[in-house]
Amino acid sequence: MGHQYQAIQWNRNKAHYDIAIALFALLYTGIFVVIGLQPSETGNTPDPVVLLIRAFGTCAFLLLTFILMIGPLARLSDRFKPMLYNRRHFGVFTFLLAAVHFGLALMWYHGFGPLNPFVSLFVSNQPGGTFPGFPFEVLGLAAFVIMLLMAVTSHDFWLNNLSAPVWKALHMLVYVAYGLLVIHIAAGALLTEKSMLYPALVLVAFLLVAGLHLMTGLQERGHDRLRRALEDKGWVSxxxxxxxxxxxxxxxxxxxxxxxxxxxxxxxxxxxxxxxxxxxxxxxxxxxxxxxxxxxxxxxxxxxxxxxxxxxxxxxxxxxxxxxxxxxxxxxxxxxxxxxxxxxxxxxxxxxxxxxxxxxx
Amino acid sequence: MSETILLAVGIYCLAGIVISLLFLVFGIARADHAAKGAGLVFRLTILPGLIFLWPIILGRWLSGRQINQDIHGGDNS
Missing domain, CATH: 2.102.10.10 (Rieske [2Fe-2S] iron-sulphur domain)
Known part of the structure; x- marks a missing residue:
């Protein structure tokens, strides 16, 4: 038995959840830009637009990392199960941050030349340029397209009309998107980064996501073995x-x-x-x-x-x-x-x- | 080559906009009974998805297959 569609389902808890995510994003991007605007030792002040591009990009990456950790954490401990609630709103919000990052980067690095910005994106490797020929921006675009398809199909209408297996398969592409993003960051922004902080953070984020999924996979295998043992002993589900x-x-x-x-x-x-x-x-x-x-x-x-x-x-x-x-x-x-x-x-x-x-x- | 691909994407999205608007006005309530009486905001919410995935929805619409027939329409906007 289904229910009649609403545009967005909000209740008190979901509203609090959404406000908390929005506040985090606001604080994070604000602090990122304020710290970034401080002059460096050489006296150079980074461009505010570049800072905004990086602030929104890193914020979206952090939130996506957290979203991907929620599932395995909830399987490992019941304490994390409330975080599963409203995960779809979380995902759409993360996509919106990624969209701001994408839009700003497209206009800033490709919007002022003779070429169409999208064409320019495919034929150049701004802004790093230290890894010639590697299409790190195209990888980011591919990840963005996956996130876009997930965001626009997040409504129950799509779950019903695509069928649950197709919808699930589409949304499992988030892991492909995450892998593409890790390479996009590693082969792009990190190559021009002198500090070891950002490479370390990306590595820790990736290891957390991969490690938690590995742990829950092993735990599931253990449970499956135990369940088969119980059934072999005649226990009834x-x-x-x-x-x-x-x-x-x-x-x-x-x-x-x-x-x-x-x-x-x-x-x-x-x-x-x-x-x-x-x-x-x-x-x-x-x-x-x-x-x-x-x-x-x-x-x-x-x-x-x-x-x-x-x-x-x-x-x-x-x-x-x-x-x-x-x-x-x-x-x-x-x-x-x-x-x-x-x-x-x-x-x-x-x-x-x-x-x-x-x-x- | 890049321009040709961009043009193809543009035509695909333009077709998506036209078909999506027609579907939202004339087809959605018949194809999915849970959408009967749903308001403008709901229709705008699913519009981006329709523009990208319009061939799937057009196929559903033309086949006449209906879903959520156990739900009776009403105004939930």
Whole structure:
């Protein structure tokens, strides 16, 4: 089920997120230009336009580096997951900074000659000129075109009309764009740079992006191996925890004919047999009341964590072990003894609340 | 050579502008039901993408295929 399109989806959180990014960009470019305008030891003052070109270019590169770090960071630690929120706005804003850099560079280095600026861009290697023949500006243009296509297709309209696989493939080109940008900087601005600060920063940025992706790739491989091991041992994949209705259960049939009720209470998930001790009522069709699983037939209750009826009652039902892995609940089909305590599986509820707000633009 | 490429890009974008405007006025609500009743700002938001990717959208429009048919139109501008 889709939703009707809006131009840009903003809410309070998204507005704060966007304002924070804009403030950062404003501060960064402002400080960059002010520091750059200070006369050097030789008494030369750099051209303000060149400073602006570099300020917007480096700001866009820094933000793109950060955007590419968000995904792996969120996979490595849940603390970074809120940053995933509104990443599309972040990307479009970064493109706008890159567009200012591109526009200024095109006009400043190619706009005053006899040639069309775009033609001039393809046949010359301004401003460095210390790496003759290397088309560093063309690489920057290629990266810009990729970012442009990503920005103009960031609305949900394009996700629906291009189809999710095509849209995703198009947006994965961001990695190509990032690689092109690293070469664009290394073979362009860095060649005329005397300080080691900028080469070091670009290298650190690239290593951070590459290293984080490598780490998460290795982690995913580990998870895949563990999941296969669990499935080999007969564990059953149940569902994503947030897909279980709150205070309700989903019923999982096992191969031996047994049925297990997997209940969710807020951010906790526990599993018990589906059979009530009273009259074999279907517990999984009941609900959680005051923290206890309550049979829909006659209201018999059992605590989620150990399947024991709250005092003064003493009835016990079998519990099951669960594991949460890669956002999926897995169930051990071997029942524990009735009344055996099993710690519930906890999951981060806040991230799912936020992701319910679909992103656009 | 460079001028020829630039001219080709210019013609492509010009065709994109014409087809995009026609699509936004006459085709979008039929092709994508989620766009029914969507306002001018939404249409301007997707316009740059239409100008660059107009062959894809033109193909969709001419094929008559519709998406998001479970959504009923309304004014959300």
């Amino acid at each position: 149940v569902s994503a925890p947030q897909d279980i209705p709150d205070k309700r259960a989903i019923i999982v049939p096992l191969r031996d004919g047994e049925r297990v009720a997997v209940f969710r209470d807020g951010n906790k998930v526990s599993a018990v047999t589906n059979v009530c001790r009273h009259q074999n009522g279907p517990l999984g069709e009941g609900r959680v009341v005051d923290g206890c699983i309550t049979c829909p037939w006659h209201g018999w209750q059992y605590r989620m964590e150990d399947g024991v009826s709250p005092p003064p009652f003493t009835e016990k039902i079998a519990t099951y072990n669960l594991k949460l892995m890669n956002g999926m609940i897995f169930l051990d089909p071997v029942a524990n003894a009735p009344g055996a305590k099993v710690d519930p599986v906890f999951f981060d509820l806040t991230e799912y609340d936020e992701s319910g707000d679909a992103e656009a633009v």
